[in-house]
Amino acid sequence: MPDKMESPEITRSFRPVYRLRKTDEYSSVFAFRKAVRGRFFVLHYRPAGIATARLGVVVAKKLVRRAVQRNFIKRIAREAFRHLREKLPPYDMVLRLNAKIETASRAELRAELQQLFQRLPR
Numbered sequence: 001m002p003d004k005m006e007s008p009e010i011t012r013s014f015r016p017v018y019r020l021r022k023t024d025e026y027s028s029v030f031a032f033r034k035a036v037r038g039r040f041f042v043l044h045y046r047p048a049g050i051a052t053a054r055l056g057v058v059v060a061k062k063l064v065r066r067a068v069q070r071n072f073i074k075r076i077a078r079e080a081f082r083h084l085r086e087k088l089p090p091y092d093m094v095l096r097l098n099a100k101i102e103t104a105s106r107a108e109l110r111a112e113l114q115q116l117f118q119r120l121p122r
Contacts, residue, residue: 020056043116045091053088058096080113
């Protein structure tokens, strides 16, 4: 029987070690001034001090007024990161919504997120 730590559910979870949490962590990523841009999102990144990728998500009220929609966008972003994390370089990343998404479908958002993560320099 395999160890619990080896199961896909455990390794693909969005554990606290994979999250940016503090203001200074976000600030250091923004200060590094490297980013990959898409139609709806901007993915800011900098080399991480640890051996794995970490993610923070910023969705401004200015672009999405309703909390339900902001949480939906964050959920989609975390899900995309969770599935690709093992293949990503060890960067601290902040995903920021850059445009209104009123006309975008869920599939379009997922596709753009996947493309942004894949465009990160290795």
